[in-house]
Each structure stands twice: as C-alpha cells, then as structure tokens.
Amino acid sequence: xxxxxAPPFEQFYAQxxxxxxxxxxxxxxxxxxxxxxxxxxxxxxRAYGNLRxxxxxxxxxxxxxxxxxxxxxxxxxPAFPVDDEPAWDSRPAYAELEHLASGLPPTERAAVVLRFxxxxxxxxxxxVLGSNAVAARQAASAGVRRLRKELT
Amino acid sequence: MNVPTAVDTRFRExxxxxxxxxxxxxxxxxxxxxxxxxxxxxxxCCVSFTPELTLDRLAHRHGSRILRVPRRLVTVRRELHEYxxxxxxxxxxxxxxxxLPSFNRLVLDELTRVPYGEVxxxxxxxxxxxxxxxxxxxxxxxxxxxxxxxxxxxxxxGASGKLTGYAGGLERKQALLTxxxxxxx
Numbered sequence: 001x002x003x004x005x006a007p008p009f010e011q012f013y014a015q016x017x018x019x020x021x022x023x024x025x026x027x028x029x030x031x032x033x034x035x036x037x038x039x040x041x042x043x044x045x046r047a048y049g050n051l052r053x054x055x056x057x058x059x060x061x062x063x064x065x066x067x068x069x070x071x072x073x074x075x076x077x078p079a080f081p082v083d084d085e086p087a088w089d090s091r092p093a094y095a096e097l098e099h100l101a102s103g104l105p106p107t108e109r110a111a112v113v114l115r116f117x118x119x120x121x122x123x124x125x126x127x128v129l130g131s132n133a134v135a136a137r138q139a140a141s142a143g144v145r146r147l148r149k150e151l152t
Numbered sequence: 153m154n155v156p157t158a159v160d161t162r163f164r165e166x167x168x169x170x171x172x173x174x175x176x177x178x179x180x181x182x183x184x185x186x187x188x189x190x191x192x193x194x195x196x197c198c199v200s201f202t203p204e205l206t207l208d209r210l211a212h213r214h215g216s217r218i219l220r221v222p223r224r225l226v227t228v229r230r231e232l233h234e235y236x237x238x239x240x241x242x243x244x245x246x247x248x249x250x251x252l253p254s255f256n257r258l259v260l261d262e263l264t265r266v267p268y269g270e271v272x273x274x275x276x277x278x279x280x281x282x283x284x285x286x287x288x289x290x291x292x293x294x295x296x297x298x299x300x301x302x303x304x305x306x307x308x309x310g311a312s313g314k315l316t317g318y319a320g321g322l323e324r325k326q327a328l329l330t331x332x333x334x335x336x337x
Contacts, residue, residue, distance in 0.1 A: 008207040008218040009173075021155040037155065038163045045172050049217050 006054040009045060016058055017041070020065050027069040031106075036072055040065045075130055100147065108143030115140045164221045174215030178225035179203055183236050183331075184324045189225050190218070195246030196228050199299050201320040213251050213298075232301065238331065241268040243302045252298070259293040266307045269332040273311050295319050301328065309336060 006012065020040055024033035043064050101109045115122070115136075122133040122140070168176050175197055177190035188203035189196065190210055197214065200206040210218050227245055234240035249257055262281050266272050274287040274294075283289070294305040300320060306328040310316035313336045318325035329336070 006216050008211040008216055010177075010207060010219050013219065017160065018154040021159070022153055025153065034156075034159050034162075037159055038166055041163050042166060042170060042172075045167055045170070045217060045219075049172075049174070049215055051216075 006048060006051045006057070009048055012044075012048070012057055012061075013041060016061050019058070020061055023062060023065050024069060027066075028072060032072060036065070036068045040068045043068065101143065103150065104143050104146055107139045108146065111136050111139035112143035112147070164219060165223060167219055168221045168224050172217060173219055173221070174217040175210055176219055176221035176224040177207075177210070178220060178222045178229065180225075180229045180232065182232065184320070184327050187232070189228050189232070191224060191228065192248045194250060195248035196299055196302060197248040197251075199232075199301055201300075201324065228302075235301070236331070241332075245302065247299050247302060249298060249303075252296075255289065256293040256296065259290050260297060260303050260305075263294070263297075263303055263305060263308070266304060268304075269334045271307050271309050271329065271334050271336060274308055274316075275311055277308055291317065304328075307332075307334070 017037075021033065021037050024036045024040065027033070028036055040061065044061050101112045104112065122136045126132040126134075126136040167173055171193070175190045175192050177188055177198070180187050180189060185201060186203055188198065188200040188206045190198035190200075190206075192214060198206065198210055200209075207218055228243075231240060231243050231245055235243070249260055252260070258281050259277065262277060265280075266277075274291045275284075278284055278286045278290045281290075290308075294308055295317065297303055297305045297319070300306065300318075306318060306325045315322050315325050315329075315336075
C-alpha cells in the first residue's frame, strides 16, 4: 500500500466529474462527450480497485479521458472521405444520403450513410459503430424502412 | 459547465449494472435523523446515523469502489419509511454481514428472532446462542451492528431494564422502542 490510499470512488468521482466532462466536450463536442464520459469513468472504476496509491488521480483520469476521446475519433475516421475517393460526381452519394438521412436516429443514420453512401460492408460498419455486423445490418435496414416511410 | 444530471445518473446506473462496485449507497431522512443506507450485490450492508463519517468505513470494510446509486437503494428506503410510519414490523430486504467475524454474525442472526415491540437482555441473548457468560461480548457485537434498525439491536437492553447503550445514541434507541410500543422489562 502506498503513502496515500485511494478515497471512496464517490469522492474521486465527485471531485473530477465536471472537469472531465468539460475536457471531453472540448475534444468531441457535447453529444459524443456524453458516451465518452461514461466510458471514461467505467474504465477508471475498473482500474480503481487495484490502484497502488492515490497520487495524481486527477492527471490519471484525464489521461483515461484523452484515450477514450482518441479511441472514439479513431473509430469514426472511416466516416470521413479518404484521399483516394474517386471524384466522379460533384455531389457524391454520401453527401446526398447524409442530407436525406439527417432526420434518422444517429446509429441508423450512420449505418445507412456508411452502407449506401460509402459502400462499406457490415463488418466495417459494425467496427465504426462499436458494435458488430449483425447490429449494423439491423440499424441500416431500420433506417431504410424509416426513410421509405418518410419519403412516401 | 458541469456534467448534466442525466449523464451523471446514466453513469451511476451503468457502474452499478457493470458489477464492478463494492457497494452502492444513498441518503434518506427519517424521524431519528438522516441515514445513509448501503448495499452490496448480496444485500443491505450498512445503515448509518452518521452519513458524513461512513464512506471511509464502508470502503475499509468492502473496498474503495463505493458509489451513490439511488435506484439500487429504493427498496430498503421504502421499507424503512414504512417502518417509521408504523406500517411495517419486519424487513424483507436481505442483509449482507459477510465481512463480520463469525461470533458477530451468530449474535446478529439470533437478534432477528427478537420480535417487534419486545425487548431482551444481553445476558439472555448470550444464553440463547450458547455462550451464557458472553453478555459483554454480545454487547460488543451489537455495538458494531452494521445494519441497525433492520437488525434490531435496539431491542436489547441491560439486565436492570436500563437502555444501557446504542451506537446511534440512547435517544434514538428510546425513539425506536417507543415507535414499536415496547415496554421495558
């Protein structure tokens, strides 16, 4: 056991939650910060029982938050056009789809745009969404059904 | 900008659902003052009359992953509320006294057989667990009862009928016995 033992998790959380939330909003924007916030403190909780000492807990949780933000941005990178995207059309498919799909719930919207706009397969889409191929397929078909309903 | 309440609540419940917490707790008011109630996955592990002093003790006993998760304590809070309103005579929630020494658990187990509204003595309780000479040790185990009210150590008094002692203070012990309509020996 080190010089200072870790305080009950509640105290640690209460002391750092607002600062970590602000950090994540700066990195990711408010909407994505909400998921990242939960992921950050769940990772902290997982490690908390085995902490050898309680020094620099603030810096420690900031590092976790930065890692979570990086992971989230890395997962999302395929959603942005890459360099070798063939420029056949001034208005590429994904742009048109993004406009059409803008009213869908976030996961369905992402699945539809990635599948039909970027031609990714469900395996890849699952990885982007942090789920799997089956969930990605379901999200895409739910999105398409919803779009059909809206367009008719 | 502070973390929104909905985000905070969502994290607390995800933490509880993850199974990684050593205990969750909440605060509640009562006619005998503010109480802190805590539970592990096995049951209620703490009712405390001194909420501000309790988190460290809980962490010491169960581990440092202690978090306030109100939804996890809804049932025990409701049962306590019903008890204080005189609508409940026994508790249905499970208790978790696992970290205690076996002698303390034996005492607390026997204690649950002392009925609502009745009192017994330290000596009588000692005899009932087969340690007739251990009245003082029984008193010590009751003094360290982690879940008072639910495990009714307030129903145990001195041989003379005096209240004798209570970790939460004698006025609370008196109030609980009055609530139950107990007449002293």
